Amino acid sequence: MSSLSLCRKALAVGGLAGIFGLLPVSGAEPAKGQKAATPTEMLAFFDDTKGAVVNEWTDLNSDSQAWSKHTKDGYATVRNEGRVHSGADQYQKAFKKKLPGMSVWCRTAENEAAHKQNDVSLLKKGYVLVRLQAFVDSEGAPRFQGLWVKVAEPPTDAAG
Secondary structure (H helix, E strand, O other): OOHHHHHHHHHHHOOEOOOOOOOOOOOOOOOOOOOOOOHHHHHHHHHOOOOOEEOOOEOHHHHHHHHHHHHHOOEEEEEEEEEEEOOEEEEEEEEEEOOOOOOEEEEEEEOHHHHHHHHHHHHHOOEEEEEEEEEEOOOOOEEEEEEEEEEOOOOOOOOO
C-alpha cells in the first residue's frame, strides 16, 4: 500500500491537529470560532505549493535555522528535501502558512534505522507519513527526509 493510500486511510480516521518541524512541537489549536482543517484540506495543503516560501539549498545547520524561523512565524513545512551538490550535502524546505489545528513532525537527514524507528513511533502516536524523500549523501549513506501529519486517533493498523 502506498504512503498516499495509508495517509488517506489514516486521515479518514479523524481530524488533524498542527504542523511543525525537526523537533516535536505541540500542535496549534484552532482559534476560537475557527474550524480545524479537514482531511481533504490537509492533503491538498501538501500537494499545492503555490504561494510557498522556499529556502535556498544550504547546509543542514542553515536549513535548521530557516525551519526554526519559519515555524515561529506560523508556517508549516510542505517540502523537505536533500541532495549532494558539488560534493556537499544540501537541504531545502518549502513552507506555507499553516491551516488551523495542524500538527506536523518534520525530520531531516535521518539514517535508515532512525527513519524506520521514528515512522513506527509516530504512527503509534497518530501521525501519518505524507512526504518522504531520500538521497545518498556525500559519504554514500542513504538519508531520509520525512513529513508526518497528526491525526486525531492512531490508525487501527498501526505497526508494532
